[in-house]
Amino acid sequence: MLTITLYFFVLIVIIQLAYYLGIFGKFAFAKAQKITPKRIPISVIVCAKNEEENVANFIPILAEQNYPDFEIVLIDDASSDGTLAVFEEFEKQYPNIRLVKVENNEAFWGNKKYALTLGIKAAKKEYLLFTDADCYPTSKDWITAMSSQFTMQKTIVLGYGKYEKIANSFLNKIIRFETLLTAIQYFSWAKAGHPYMGVGRNMGYKKEEFFNVNGFIEHIQVRSGDDDLFINQAANAKNVTIAYTPESFTLSKPKTSFKEFFTQKRRHVATANYYKPFDKLQLGLFYCSQLLFILLAALLLAFQFQWILVLSLLLTRYIVAWVVVGFSAGKLKENDIKFWFPIVEIVLIFTQINIFITNIFSKPVHWK
Incomplete structure (x- = not known):
């Protein structure tokens, strides 16, 4: 069972690297943008x-x-x-x-x-x-x-x-x-x-x-x-x-309160249910792979199963993600956030799970 878990963990790491390098890298490593003023009304x-x-x-x-x-x-x-x-x-x-x-x-x-x-x-x-x-x-x-x-x-x-x-x-x-x-x-x-x-x-x-x-x-x-x-x-x-x-x-x-933030994100998640099928798939795959990455890494390390390989994959994913997030944060002038990346990411992942579950049982409130 642990061997199967390891294979699954490797697959999840590959998916995460594909997102961060193959997709998110398109923005993170893009050239600086120039402003050419226009007189469009x-x-x-x-x-x-x-x-x-x-x-x-x-x-x-x-x-x-x-x-x-x-x-x-x-x-x-x-x-x-x-x-x-x-x-x-x-x-x-x-x-x-x-x-x-x-x-x-x-x-x-x-x-x-x-x-x-x-x-x-x-x-x-x-x-x-x-x-x-x-x-x-x-x-x-x-x-x-x-x-x-x-x-x-x-x-x-x-x-x-x-x-x-x-x-x-x-x-x-x-x-x-x-x-x-x-x-x-x-x-x-x-x-x-x-x-x-x-x-x-x-x-x-x-x-x-x-x-x-x-x-x-x-x-x-x-x-x-x-x-x-x-x-x-x-x-x-x-x-x-x-x-x-x-x-x-x-x-x-x-x-300024977690309750207000939670309510706001419930609306956003509920709206995403109406996206095109491909968009829902790519978003769902990314967030599921985020969650499984943390859970499977914790499980394998808890049993010390192939821990050197697991730890290497864990560090590789975090380094790649941190670099991509860091370059993106620099472009968007959010540099202080990148230093909190590993901790905030984990909190946010489990917050999103809570949002998904809550939305199943009740509808979020929308425009004032």
Whole structure:
């Protein structure tokens, strides 16, 4: 039985190395990206529901972008706080702000996709950039950096949405490592010609891409997924590119309690159930191989069975993964996380198992 376990462990290590070197290495070892400014007219779209404090702080940062031709489309999704009032003040203050007021519709009650659809239709520019109400660009050249990646063929741009650092917070390291690993995955698969997701905190596409797939209609019944499900449906090897210069990043406030983080990840995992079969397979295989790698290594080492070989394979996988994660973290300016890689990875793996099990017995809560 231990011999069979060893063979299985070797197979799992090969799978992990294939992911880290064969797929994730495409982003980790990619050349530094350059910004070639363009003058493409841009509509920045922000959808908010009960985000009064965040929009008051972050919309001025968007409005002060150093870009020659852009508008900001602010969508108030039937907020019950002062979000709409803040938006109305900004509309008076900035001539390039367009306000879209959404009233609840019985057919699309509380559905962010309905609100976003109205905002996209209201946008006057052909190229759209998206960010969330609790996000802000890390640079005044965010629009320049993101729009510079558009070409005649590349009409979808996937960006990176960072989370703020919180000193002496282990939870913050978990959140930021999970965000880094997710970015490594969707950036790498995009470079491999199999884009499968993007994040609404930072992405862009030409308006025609939205209408080519009839917007969100195929997954309108799913409350989440205005970002990843849309990309999963609309993106392909020819029309997608990525943006990873530091000027292209956005920054968000992270969750500060494990319960909030857990709830957020439950929504993300539930949404992934609607991905294309290949995308679900590659994601499932990666996470299963992560778990089995740890469990089988622990089992074989506990029995000291071929322990030199097992330890060698264990170290090889960790060194390769650490190098790939390290190079990727350097590109995305998350260098401090790489030093916590082995510990945070283990915590995150078992957190994900808990999420999968919890989602089987109850449905996660979505848009506010």
